[in-house]
Structure formats: C-alpha cells, structure tokens
Amino acid sequence: MQALYQWYMAGAALNVIEAEFRSDYDFDKVDGDYFHALLHGVAADADGLDAAFAPLLDRxxxxxxxxxxxxxxxxxxxxxxxxxxxxxxxxxEAVALARKFGATDGHKYINGVLDKLARELR
Structure with missing residues (x-):
C-alpha cells in the first residue's frame, strides 16, 4: 500500500519505487512477485480500476x-x-490497512465498497 500511495501522491517512477522498497524495507518477508504484480498492475490499470468501483461510491x-x-x-x-x-x-487486508493508515472510519467505507464489488466480480 505504501508503494502505491507513493506512486499516487508523488508520481514517482514505478521502477524507482520498487527498487527503494526492495532495498530499504524489510523486504525478505515480502512476496516479491506479488508485490511487483500488484504495484505494476494497479498503476497500469488505475483508470479501469477506478471505473469498476466508482459506481459504488457515495462521492x-x-x-x-x-x-x-x-x-x-x-x-x-x-x-x-x-x-x-x-x-x-x-x-x-484492505480493512486492516485502512485501520492502520486511514481516517477514523475509513475502514468501514473500504469494507462496504469492496464487499459490494466482490459480489459483482466474484
């Protein structure tokens, strides 16, 4: 989440962000292939992902x-x-990250939107 947040907020190059996380963080506990796929997959299809959940938002x-x-x-x-x-x-996992990094009730919002989306996608 932190790498994607950094990309979203700063617009840094993905390869730079990935290299930083691989060298500066406790990366030996991370599934590197999953991290790479998630980072690059979300960045490559950000607009498509937004379009998938946007109809479920109240804002x-x-x-x-x-x-x-x-x-x-x-x-x-x-x-x-x-x-x-x-x-x-x-x-x-998304709710846990929202509790840790998000606004006070952000986890409830994340839970509601992803729950509705899961019914559509799965």
Missing part, C-alpha cells in the same frame, strides 16, 4: 481520501486479477 473519485483511493484500487485489482486469493481475505 466523487476526487473527493476520496488518497489512502482510501489507493486501498480501493488495490482491493479492486486483487478481486479482479487474483482469484486465487479469497475475496474475504482481500477485504480483510
């Missing part, structure tokens, strides 16, 4: 908190592209 995309926007993109990508990951796991 404009531009009004989303950047953390919530990033988490919704991640969750949407995982629901669409990683069918091997159970939808409940995708939602629970």
């Amino acid at each position: 404009a995309l531009d009004d989303l908190d950047p953390i919530e926007h990033t988490l919704l993109r991640m969750g949407t990508w995982e629901l669409r592209e990683r069918i091997d990951v159970p939808y409940k796991v995708v939602i629970n």
